[in-house]
Structures are given as C-alpha cells and as structure tokens.
Amino acid sequence: MGDFYAAVDIGASSGRLMLASVTNGKIQLEEIHRFYNGLKEKNGHQCWDTEYLFNEIKTGLKKCKEINKIPKTIGVDTWGVDFVLLDENDKLIGDSVGYRDSRTEGMDEEVYKIISEADLYARTGIQKAIFNTVYQLMALKKQNPEQLESAKTLLMMPDYMHFLLTGVKAQEYTNATTGQLINPYTKDWDFELIEMLGYPKEIFQKVAVPGTSLGTFKKEVADEVGFSCEVILPATHDTGSAVLAVPSNEKNTLYISSGTWSLMGVEAMEPDCSKESHALNFTNEGGYDYRFRYLKNIMGLWMIQNVKKELEDKYSFAELCEMAETSKCDSIVDCNDECFLAPPSMMDAVANFCKNTNQDMPKEPADYARVIYRSLAACYKKTLKEIESIQKVSYNTIFVVGGGSNAKYLNELTAKETGLTVSAGPGEATAIGNILVQLIAKGEYNSLEEARSAVAKSFDVKMYN
Numbered sequence: 001m002g003d004f005y006a007a008v009d010i011g012a013s014s015g016r017l018m019l020a021s022v023t024n025g026k027i028q029l030e031e032i033h034r035f036y037n038g039l040k041e042k043n044g045h046q047c048w049d050t051e052y053l054f055n056e057i058k059t060g061l062k063k064c065k066e067i068n069k070i071p072k073t074i075g076v077d078t079w080g081v082d083f084v085l086l087d088e089n090d091k092l093i094g095d096s097v098g099y100r101d102s103r104t105e106g107m108d109e110e111v112y113k114i115i116s117e118a119d120l121y122a123r124t125g126i127q128k129a130i131f132n133t134v135y136q137l138m139a140l141k142k143q144n145p146e147q148l149e150s151a152k153t154l155l156m157m158p159d160y161m162h163f164l165l166t167g168v169k170a171q172e173y174t175n176a177t178t179g180q181l182i183n184p185y186t187k188d189w190d191f192e193l194i195e196m197l198g199y200p201k202e203i204f205q206k207v208a209v210p211g212t213s214l215g216t217f218k219k220e221v222a223d224e225v226g227f228s229c230e231v232i233l234p235a236t237h238d239t240g241s242a243v244l245a246v247p248s249n250e251k252n253t254l255y256i257s258s259g260t261w262s263l264m265g266v267e268a269m270e271p272d273c274s275k276e277s278h279a280l281n282f283t284n285e286g287g288y289d290y291r292f293r294y295l296k297n298i299m300g301l302w303m304i305q306n307v308k309k310e311l312e313d314k315y316s317f318a319e320l321c322e323m324a325e326t327s328k329c330d331s332i333v334d335c336n337d338e339c340f341l342a343p344p345s346m347m348d349a350v351a352n353f354c355k356n357t358n359q360d361m362p363k364e365p366a367d368y369a370r371v372i373y374r375s376l377a378a379c380y381k382k383t384l385k386e387i388e389s390i391q392k393v394s395y396n397t398i399f400v401v402g403g404g405s406n407a408k409y410l411n412e413l414t415a416k417e418t419g420l421t422v423s424a425g426p427g428e429a430t431a432i433g434n435i436l437v438q439l440i441a442k443g444e445y446n447s448l449e450e451a452r453s454a455v456a457k458s459f460d461v462k463m464y465n
Contacts, residue, residue: 002021002022002023003021003022003072003442003444004019004020004021004064004069004070004071004072005019005020005021005071005072005073005074005435005438005439005442006018006019006020006032006060006061006064006071006073006074006075006229006435007020007074007075007077007234007241007430007431007432007434007435007438008057008060008074008075008076008077008161008434009077009238009241009428009430009431009434010037010053010076010077010078010079010157010158010161010238011037011078011079011238011259011260011430012037012038012039012079012260012302013036013037013038013260013305014034014035014036014037015034015035015036015037015053015056015057016031016032016033016034016035016060016431017031017032017033017057017060017061017063017064018030018031018032018428018431018435019032019064019069019071020431020432020435020439022439022444022454025454025457026454026457026458027432027435027439027454027455027458027459028458029428029431029432029435029459030069032060032063032064032067032069033056033059033060033063035056035059035060037053039098039100039101042095043095045095045097045098045101045103046097046098046100046101046102046342047095047096047097047098047101048082048096048097048098048157049096050084050092050096050157050160050161053161054161054164057076057161057165058221058224058225061074061225061226061227062224062225062226064225064227065225065226065227070227070229071229072229072230072442073229073230073231073232073438073441073442074165074229074230074231074232074438075162075231075232075233075234075236075434075435075437075438076158076161076162076165076234076236077158077234077235077236077237077238077240077241077430077434078156078157078158078161078175078236078237078238079099079157079237079238079260080156080175080178080179080237080238080239080285081099081129081131081132081133081136081156081178081179082096082097082098082099082133082136082156082157083133083136083154083155083156083157083160083179084096084154084155084157084160085147085148085151085153085154085203086151086152086153086154086155087150087151087152088152090153090163093147093150093151094144094147096157097136099131099136100131100341100342101131102342103136103139103143104130104131104135104136104138104139105130107130107135107136107138107139107142108128108130108135110138110142111134111135111138111197114196114197114198115193115196115197118275118278120134120180120193121273121277121278122273122278123183123190123193123273124180124181124182124183124184124190124193124273124284125184125271125272125273125277125283125284125292126177126178126179126180126182126283126284126285127281127282127283127296127297128281129297130338132178132179132180133156133178133179133180133181134179134180134181134197137197137199138197141197141198141199148199148200148203149200151200151203152202152203153169153203153205154203154204154205155169155171155205156171156172156175156176156179156236157175158172158175158236158237159171159172159175159205159236162214162231162233162236164221165214165217165218165221165231166214166215166216166217166218166231167218168214168215168231169205170205170206170208170212170214170233171204171205171206171207171208172207172208172209172210172212172233172234172235172236172237173187173207173208173209173210173286173290174210174235174236174237174240174285174286174287174288175236175237175240176189176207176286177237177284177285177286178237178285181193181194181204182207182286184271184273184284184286184292185271187207187286187290188207189201189204189207191204208233209233209289209290210233210234210235210236210240210288210289210437211232211233211437211440211441212232212233213230213231213232213233213441214231214232214233215230215231216228216229216230216231217229217231232437232438232441232442233437234433234434234435234437234438235287235288235433235434235437237285237286238259238430239257239261239263239285239293239295239430240285240286240287240288240293240433241429241430241431241432241433241434241436241437242257242259242263242401242402242429242430242433243255243257243263243267243287243288243293243401243433244287244288244432244433244436244437244448244451244452245401245426245429245430245432245433245436245452245455246267246399246401246429246452246455247399247423247425247426247452247455247456247459247461248397248399248423248452248456249449249452249453252266252267252268252391252393252395253266253267253399254266254384254387254395254397254398254399254420255267255398255399255400255401256380256398256399256400256401256402256404256414257401257402257429257430258300258301258400258401258402258403258404258405258407258410259300259301259402259403259404259430260300260301260302260305261297261298261299261300261302262297262298262299262300262301262376262379262380262404263293263295263296263297263298263300264295264296264298264380264383264384264387265282265293265294265295265296265387266294266295266387266391266393267287267291267292267293267294268284268291268292268293268294269291269292270292271284271292271294272284272294272390276390277390280296280386280390281296282294282295282296282386282387282390283295283296283297288437288448289448294391296383296386296387297336298335298336298376298379298380298383299335299336299340299341300335300376300404301403301404301407302340303335303340303346303350303372303376304317304320304369304372304373306343306346307320307346307347307350307365307368307369307372308320310345310346310347311365315365317406317407318406318408320365320369321369321373321407321408321409321410322409323365323366323369324366324369324370324373324409325370325409326366327362327364327366327367327369327370329360329362329363329366329367329370329371330360330374331354331357331359331360331361331362331371332359332371332374332375332378333350333353333354333357333371333372333375334353334375334379335372335375335376335379336379337353339352339353340353347362347368350362350368350371350372354371373407373409373410373413374413376410376413376414377410377413377414377416377417377418378417380398380414380417380418381417381418384398384418384420395420396420396421397420397421397422397423398414398418398420398421398422398423399423400414400422400423400424400425401425401426401427401429402427402429402430403427405424405425405426405427405429405461405462406424406427408462411424411462411464412464414464415464415465421463421464421465422463422464422465423461423462423463424461424462424463424464425459425460425461425462426455426459426460426461432455432459436448436451436452436455439451
C-alpha cells in the first residue's frame with residue numbers, strides 16, 4: 001500500500017476530508033468524510049462554529065484510522081478574509097464572525113477617512129469587497145475595541161485549524177492576501193498601512209508559504225484520532241488551491257474556479273495594481289510560488305444554492321440545470337449586485353431585481369434557475385472582454401474547475417456567450433490542489449508543471465464548444 005495524503009477542504013456550505021495516493025504518476029482521490037457548514041446566528045451576528053468544524057476534522061481523521069489509510073501529510077484550506085482573535089492564553093476572543101455579516105456596513109468609509117480607496121488598491125492590489133479583513137478589523141475597532149486591545153494573535157480560519165492540530169501559529173500567504181493588508185511586492189504584511197489604520201501590528205503572524213511544514217499533531221490530537229502525521233501548509237485559500245489543479249501548463253491560462261463564488265482570471269507572475277485594473281475591480285490574490293491570481297470575484301453558485309435551499313432541497317443541482325433549459329424567461333440580473341450577497345430570500349431578490357429593471361419576473365423554479373445561469377454566463381462574457389483588454393491577450397479556452405464544472409447547462413451557456421471552448425473539470429479541484437502542494441513538498445512531483453500534467457492524466461474533463 002502506497003502513501004496517503006489528506007486534504008481538508010472547508011467551504012461556506014460544506015466541508016470534506018479527501019485522501020489521495022499516487023500510482024504510476026496518476027492521482028487517485030477518495031472522499032472519507034463530508035460534513036455540513038454554514039453561518040449561524042449568535043449574539044446578533046452571523047458566525048462560524050469553529051469548535052464544530054475542528055471536531056469534524058478529527059472525525060474525518062478517525063475514519064482514516066478505522067479504514068487503515070493513515071495519511072503521511074495533511075493540509076487545511078478554507079474560504080478567505082475571515083479570522084479569529086486569541087488572547088494571551090490562546091483562547092478565542094469574541095465570536096468567529098463571518099464575511100456575510102452586516103457589521104462591516106459603512107466601514108469602507110471609515111477606512112477611506114485614513115487612506116483613499118485608490119491608494120489602498122495601489123498598496124495591496126486587492127479588489128474592494130466590503131467583507132475584506134481590512135474592513136472587518138475596522139468594524140472591531142469601532143464596535144468592539146476591547147477585543148482588539150486584548151488580542152495577542154490573529155489567525156485566518158485555516159491557520160486556526162492548523163494551530164489546533166499542531167500548536168504552531170503561522171499565517172499562510174495566499175489566504176493572508178485576501179484580507180487587503182499584504183504588500184504584493186514585498187509579499188509581507190504592510191505594517192505601515194496596519195499602523196495607519198490603528199490595528200495592533202503585534203497580532204499579525206509571520207507569513208509562511210505553501211509547502212511549509214508545521215510539524216506533527218499535538219499529543220492530545222494524536223491520542224484522540226489514533227495517529228500522528230505531518231501538517232504541511234497548502235495554498236490555504238480554497239481558490240488558491242483550486243487554481244493549482246487547473247490541468248494546463250500554458251502561459252496565461254484562463255480559468256473559472258466555480259463554486260459558491262466564481263473566480264475568473266489568469267495566473268500572472270507580477271501584480272497589476274494600476275488605475276485601469278482598479279477601475280475594473282480586478283484583484284491580485286497570492287498564489288503558489290508567489291504567482292498571482294489575477295481575477296474577478298463573481299457571486300457564483302451561491303445564488304442557485306440559496307434557491308435550492310428555499311425550495312427545501314426538492315430538486316438536485318442537476319435537476320435545476322435540466323429545468324432551466326425548459327424555461328423561456330430571458331431576464332438577466334447583475335450577479336455582483338450587493339442585493340444578492342445575503343438576502344433573506346434569494347428568490348425575492350432575483351424577482352425584485354427583474355421588476356426594478358423592467359424585465360419579466362421569474363415565476364417557476366425553472367425560471368429562477370434559468371435567470372441565474374444565464375446571468376452568470378453573461379457576467380463571464382463581460383469579464384472575459386475585460387481580461388483580454390487589460391492583459392492584451394486573446395483566449396480560445398476557459399478551464400472551469402470546481403463543483404460548478406459539473407453544471408452542464410451553465411457550461412454550455414458559457415461556451416455560447418464567450419465563443420470559447422469550455423474545458424470542465426476536475427470537480428474536486430480545491431482538494432486536488434491542496435494535495436498537490438503536499439506531493440511536491442514530499443518529492444512525489446518535482447514541480448508544479450509536473451503536478452499539473454498529472455492532474456490532466458488523472459481526471460476526466462468534458463469539452464463544450
């Protein structure tokens with residue numbers, strides 16, 4: 001039996017522990033444990049249950065022990081921007097408030113009293129999103145200053161999970177960049193900016209790159225799960241991991257990491273913090289080996305996920321795709337409008353947008369699905385034109401990875417709208433990318449190029465023209 005490598009991939013709606021092994025250069029992937037995730041109302045805020053999430057990680061590890069597939073290494077990835085604060089005894093301060101919470105309303109204006117939006121972009125290269133860490137910290141400073149004053153440590157969400165596993169505090173680079181407080185040229189915290197904003201700079205941990213070893217499990221964790229293994233930092237931002245699994249080594253590969261969010265862009269070797277890039281709201285998130293994920297955040301499958309939930313999960317995503325093809329509703333909404341960020345009812349939000357823009361209102365579930373999928377494809381077309389304009393490159397293929405690569409109707413619409421070939425898959429791109437970093441770190445592959453070639457050989461993709 002060969003070596004096993006584990007990826008814990010936690011998204012906004014679910015998490016999973018995946019095991020991988022390599023045989024004859026090909027990667028085999030197996031799901032060991034899947035669990036629910038979601039924001040919960042607590043003390044008037046939308047919060048993550050970090051204790052529950054860590055217990056689910058340990059449950060997955062126990063299952064590995066039960067089936068005698070003990071991983072050699074493990075890494076955790078999650079979404080970006082969210083963090084926890086720890087006190088002098090490494091205990092949580094306050095609640096783990098999530099990025100869809102309303103506490104950041106108006107915090108952009110508070111930040112811009114100190115530094116302009118244009119200057120903030122020029123310093124960080126990160127697109128404005130009201131939930132970025134820079135605005136969340138301002139919310140704490142204004143609303144709960146005592147929490148910041150008593151904090152000794154800030155850890156982004158995956159870094160906190162790694163700390164619970166190992167007892168080691170480290171800030172992984174790719175996730176740190178999402179918060180809008182990292183200098184894209186020095187690849188380190190912008191401590192001058194942090195001091196300008198009045199945030200305590202001593203709480204920010206040393207930045208570590210993907211592939212860094214944090215050592216092995218703490219004794220109490222090893223005793224509980226029945227074994228110990230090495231913890232290696234992946235690209236802990238889930239999109240950072242997903243982009244690693246794009247099965248192409250071509251320069252300027254165009255991709256969409258399609259999940260709760262659709263992240264559409266290219267992999268670049270240098271950041272673009274220009275005024276033109278800022279005007280188009282592109283971001284320069286950190287990637288593996290100090291590459292940049294030059295991309296745009298698009299609301300993504302969050303909208304259809306909410307519709308599915310409102311329909312009490314009566315239909316699967318595949319069924320919603322099929323139903324959308326039968327609808328005649330041709331309305332289009334702006335997927336990036338803030339009304340879709342966290343509405344009480346996504347169906348009402350879609351219907352009201354259509355009404356307010358003098359378009360036909362969706363009536364049946366099929367109509368809502370069609371409006372959302374067509375709107376996403378239209379947004380992809382618009383973003384493609386912006387990327388081609390700013391990058392001065394023409395593309396012929398879009399590589400769609402992640403859960404959305406299984407949405408046949410959306411892939412067909414994307415190909416039709418953009419006029420490009422859509423290469424769809426692999427679906428578990430985030431877990432695969434997480435594991436690729438571990439495989440490279442342990443010498444299973446000699447380079448990212450070799451690892452990506454293995455992805456192309458190991459997983460099926462579907463082509464849409």
